[in-house]
Amino acid sequence: MSTTIFEKGRDGRSGSFIPRNDCPLDDLDIPERRTLPLDLPCVAEQAIVRHYVELASKNYHIDKGMYPLGSCTMKYNPIVNEEIARLDGFAGLHPAQDEEDVQGALELIYELERALSEICGMEAFALQPAAGAHGELTGMMIARDYFRDRGESRTVVIVPDSAHGTNPASVAICGFTPRTIQSNERGLVDLGALREAVGGETAVLMLTLPNTLGLFERDIAAVIEIVHDAGALVYMDGANMNAMLGIVRPGTIGVDIMHVNLHKTFSTPHGGGGPGSGPVGVREALVDFLPVPRIVKKGGRYTLSHESEKSIGRVHPYFGNFNVFVKAFAYISSLGAAGLREVSENAILNANYLLAKIAKHYDITYSGPCMHEFVASGRNLKKYGVKTTDVAKRLLDYGLHAPTIYFPLIVEEALMIEPVETERKGDLDHFAGVMARIAEEARENPDLLHDAPHDTPVRRLDEAAAARSPDLCWPIELE
Amino acid sequence: MSYVQNTDRDRNEMLEAIGVSSLDELLEPIDESLRVHGLLDLGPPMSEAAVVSRCTELARRNRPAGVAVGFLGGGIYDRFIPAVVRYVLSRSEFYTSYTPYQAEVSQGTLQAIYEYQSMISRLTGMDAANASLYDGATSLAEAMLMACGIKRKGRILVPRALSQRIRMVLESYAAGKRIAVEEVPFSDDGTLDAASLAKRIDQETAAVVLAQPNYFGIIEPAGEIAALVHERGAMLIAYVDPISLGIIAPPGEYDADIVVGEGQQLGNAMNFGGPLLGFMATKKDYIRKCPGRLISATVDRDGRRGYVMTLQTREQHIRREKATSNICTNEGLCAVAAAVYLAALGDTGFRGLALQCAAKSRTLYRMLKETRGCSLAFGENFFQEFVVNITSPLGTFLAEAKSRGILAGIPLGNDFPELGEGALLVAVTERRTRVELERYRDVVRQAGGES
Numbered sequence: 001m002s003t004t005i006f007e008k009g010r011d012g013r014s015g016s017f018i019p020r021n022d023c024p025l026d027d028l029d030i031p032e033r034r035t036l037p038l039d040l041p042c043v044a045e046q047a048i049v050r051h052y053v054e055l056a057s058k059n060y061h062i063d064k065g066m067y068p069l070g071s072c073t074m075k076y077n078p079i080v081n082e083e084i085a086r087l088d089g090f091a092g093l094h095p096a097q098d099e100e101d102v103q104g105a106l107e108l109i110y111e112l113e114r115a116l117s118e119i120c121g122m123e124a125f126a127l128q129p130a131a132g133a134h135g136e137l138t139g140m141m142i143a144r145d146y147f148r149d150r151g152e153s154r155t156v157v158i159v160p161d162s163a164h165g166t167n168p169a170s171v172a173i174c175g176f177t178p179r180t181i182q183s184n185e186r187g188l189v190d191l192g193a194l195r196e197a198v199g200g201e202t203a204v205l206m207l208t209l210p211n212t213l214g215l216f217e218r219d220i221a222a223v224i225e226i227v228h229d230a231g232a233l234v235y236m237d238g239a240n241m242n243a244m245l246g247i248v249r250p251g252t253i254g255v256d257i258m259h260v261n262l263h264k265t266f267s268t269p270h271g272g273g274g275p276g277s278g279p280v281g282v283r284e285a286l287v288d289f290l291p292v293p294r295i296v297k298k299g300g301r302y303t304l305s306h307e308s309e310k311s312i313g314r315v316h317p318y319f320g321n322f323n324v325f326v327k328a329f330a331y332i333s334s335l336g337a338a339g340l341r342e343v344s345e346n347a348i349l350n351a352n353y354l355l356a357k358i359a360k361h362y363d364i365t366y367s368g369p370c371m372h373e374f375v376a377s378g379r380n381l382k383k384y385g386v387k388t389t390d391v392a393k394r395l396l397d398y399g400l401h402a403p404t405i406y407f408p409l410i411v412e413e414a415l416m417i418e419p420v421e422t423e424r425k426g427d428l429d430h431f432a433g434v435m436a437r438i439a440e441e442a443r444e445n446p447d448l449l450h451d452a453p454h455d456t457p458v459r460r461l462d463e464a465a466a467a468r469s470p471d472l473c474w475p476i477e478l479e
Numbered sequence: 480m481s482y483v484q485n486t487d488r489d490r491n492e493m494l495e496a497i498g499v500s501s502l503d504e505l506l507e508p509i510d511e512s513l514r515v516h517g518l519l520d521l522g523p524p525m526s527e528a529a530v531v532s533r534c535t536e537l538a539r540r541n542r543p544a545g546v547a548v549g550f551l552g553g554g555i556y557d558r559f560i561p562a563v564v565r566y567v568l569s570r571s572e573f574y575t576s577y578t579p580y581q582a583e584v585s586q587g588t589l590q591a592i593y594e595y596q597s598m599i600s601r602l603t604g605m606d607a608a609n610a611s612l613y614d615g616a617t618s619l620a621e622a623m624l625m626a627c628g629i630k631r632k633g634r635i636l637v638p639r640a641l642s643q644r645i646r647m648v649l650e651s652y653a654a655g656k657r658i659a660v661e662e663v664p665f666s667d668d669g670t671l672d673a674a675s676l677a678k679r680i681d682q683e684t685a686a687v688v689l690a691q692p693n694y695f696g697i698i699e700p701a702g703e704i705a706a707l708v709h710e711r712g713a714m715l716i717a718y719v720d721p722i723s724l725g726i727i728a729p730p731g732e733y734d735a736d737i738v739v740g741e742g743q744q745l746g747n748a749m750n751f752g753g754p755l756l757g758f759m760a761t762k763k764d765y766i767r768k769c770p771g772r773l774i775s776a777t778v779d780r781d782g783r784r785g786y787v788m789t790l791q792t793r794e795q796h797i798r799r800e801k802a803t804s805n806i807c808t809n810e811g812l813c814a815v816a817a818a819v820y821l822a823a824l825g826d827t828g829f830r831g832l833a834l835q836c837a838a839k840s841r842t843l844y845r846m847l848k849e850t851r852g853c854s855l856a857f858g859e860n861f862f863q864e865f866v867v868n869i870t871s872p873l874g875t876f877l878a879e880a881k882s883r884g885i886l887a888g889i890p891l892g893n894d895f896p897e898l899g900e901g902a903l904l905v906a907v908t909e910r911r912t913r914v915e916l917e918r919y920r921d922v923v924r925q926a927g928g929e930s
Contacts, residue, residue, distance in 0.1 A: 131806070330530050339524045
């Protein structure tokens with residue numbers, strides 16, 4: 001346990017960081033003065049550094065080891081991209097500066113939009129959404145305004161039962177009603193159920209491709225046709241785009257709206273939970289509905305256009321998470337067309353290889369080949385009284401991170417595993433070996449798993465107690 | 480450049496282990512007709528050296544605000560960031576970790592965010608804060624949805640003196656739930672028109688938004704407004720500038736129900752406006768209605784203190800369409816930056832910073848008051864930003880200022896024509912020096928025909 005920064009010094013000496021004040025401080029006449037004490041920590045720089053270095057030592061992270069969280073695409077984050085994003089010519093820009101002073105930044109945004117459009121086969125991308133769920137919401141707003149513009153009242157969005165929770169949540173915020181359809185026995189969209197579900201009130205089918213089971217929808221052409229025939233749109237959640245770079249362009253197969261996650265597919269770091277970036281792409285008929293401003297190129301200069309009357313407006317006060325764009329732009333530039341294709345090929349190869357190894361020790365509900373990830377089940381260990389969460393916790397003892405667990409909801413005791421392309425065969429072998437060993441431990445000594453983790457900075461935490469009476473704030477010491 | 484590690488030999492061994500002869504066999508579920516044939520039109524891979532050159536060249540075609548003398552604000556501010564903040568952010572233990580789903584190996588992130596929450600609670604004077612939202616604008620939108628949900632009402636009042644960018648984001652979010660967003664004008668002194676506000680709060684009004692300070696930099700009489708709002712049964716959402724809270728009464732002192740704001744200036748670079756940091760704090764009673772992640776302290780099996788994500792039944796991965804919000808990834812690293820920043824400054828440093836901004840902005844205000852070539856829209860009841868009206872053509876003035884290395888402010892004429900064509904929003908942060916303020920004054924003076 002680490003003491004909090006508040007305990008490390010209430011009465012200590014703070015450093016002196018801000019510049020000297022060279023303006024008069026008397027006679028300021030400031031209304032509404034604060035009377036509550038601030039009670040911020042009061043510590044010297046070295047104490048701050050030690051505190052955060054100590055906290056850092058308690059974090060798992062990609063630079064430490066494999067991070068097989070399904071649907072999270074925890075790939076290596078190239079160091080050079082971090083350096084580039086810190087250049088003062090990017091980091092030091094105020095978003096209200098004149099266009100003529102930010103031409104390089106506007107060009108970068110423009111070029112990134114174009115690259116994403118090319119990769120995804122869409123007519124245009126807009127980069128304002130700050131994360132994947134924000135992109136979904138933006139996509140739903142586009143669909144809503146598109147139908148409103150056509151004078152059509154469509155209120156329902158169909159979402160497969162394997163979908164990420166953000167999908168129905170984004171749908172609901174946008175005022176649509178989500179309708180869940182069940183997957184078939186192969187883990188795919190059930191064409192019969194889809195035909196039954198679509199109708200005049202259907203606005204959108206919201207589909208993750210490949211789906212959260214790591215499966216490519218074999219019948220995707222028929223799925224899209226059914227939706228389009230009903231006059232509805234197809235939205236693709238591109239969280240799993242890492243499987244399709246240079247292999248499938250969603251726009252050319254009929255997807256109308258989609259988002260990608262720059263913090264997954266395009267290698268920008270997750271930062272322990274953001275910042276991310278969730279650009280939205282659309283086909284030609286929907287371009288006018290994209291958020292404004294759009295960046296347009298006129299005679300070699302980049303300028304902002306607010307012209308579209310049909311635009312949904314803004315979803316971000318400025319351009320989106322620009323610092324993240326810089327890293328994604330550098331990444332796409334580095335890899336080029338061939339490199340991106342190599343990414344997806346190796347993501348698929350790694351996943352199938354790991355699937356073959358894991359299948360020897362865990363149940364696989366839906367047969368492959370898989371795309372960039374797969375879902376195993378820990379149900380074969382239930383007879384030893386071992387749950388998937390025990391397997392996950394035991395993995396931590398081996399210095400590995402656990403897969404995504406208990407998702408998707410349609411697989412019992414789910415272990416959703418995404419090895420990503422940047423892990424090498426030896427790393428996958430090691431992970432598979434540990435998984436095999438844990439299955440063996442489950443048989444021989446289940447309590448070892450029940451009590452896991454043993455070797456982490458803290459052991460299993462009491463989540464129920466936290467939920468019953470949450471402690472969200474270190475107590476304030478009133479002066 | 481490639482970051483793939485598998486060698487050809489690895490690949491062959493892996494294909495063999497899978498039991499296929501080529502990668503193409505693994506693509507079997509994708510119908511041939513759906514696949515890309517040939518390469519995307521993206522150009523060839525580049526070396527790291529070439530990418531650095533290309534990006535550096537793009538960066539050079541920008542003129543960072545730090546190079547000029549910047550008076551731009553409007554929600555995003557050029558502040559001095561202590562080196563220790565960058566140091567912590569550059570630790571890959573923080574920036575390359577994921578959302579803390581496995582708490583036992585994520586205590587670093589969890590504790591850092593818990594401490595961030597604790598600092599935001601202190602700044603705002605509220606019971607609890609969440610782990611962050613995207614930015615100030617979407618935080619206000621989330622607060623609106625939250626208040627409308629709690630009150631089961633569909634109308635919200637916002638000040639006219641609110642950033643129109645924020646207003647647009649609010650409208651985008653309001654449209655889905657058919658929430659009516661209506662405006663309350665400002666009085667001659669720039670504060671919210673209380674009489675007008677009182678008349679506009681009706682039975683359907685879920686909440687009133689108070690921007691403190693408002694977009695024109697004016698400090699509102701928050702206590703009076705809060706009383707007026709609560710008497711009429713609506714909730715009060717305070718949209719606050721976090722730096723101002725070093726010296727201005729925090730929302731907890733005037734009984735605000737939900738507090739949101741833009742936290743970029745707490746240790747985060749401007750980055751052309753993103754990533755930003757949306758913060759939210761609220762009263763104990765509303766915590767279970769709040770969007771986004773919450774980190775709680777708890778104990779482990781051996782009774783040791785530790786931290787977990789809590790009240791997750793509010794969130795989308797459990798509650799799906801009934802969740803309080805769709806947010807998943809937020810701005811975790813920016814929140815850590817804010818915590819390090821606040822810890823570095825401490826009580827004294829933070830209060831001193833706020834005071835210095837107030838002092839420097841007043842110094843410029845008073846200089847301009849005595850200068851021909853401009854007039855001041857409102858009085859001295861502002862925090863660090865004020866509205867000046869340039870008498871000469873604004874475009875010419877701005878160009879002249881820029882030629883002398885000064886970014887003079889944000890023109891307001893388009894969004895607020897009632898302030899006049901020459902209206903400029905001027906922010907003075909701690910980075911500005913008295914000499915620079917004098918330079919600003921001289922440019923105004925020259926434009927006004929004084930020598």
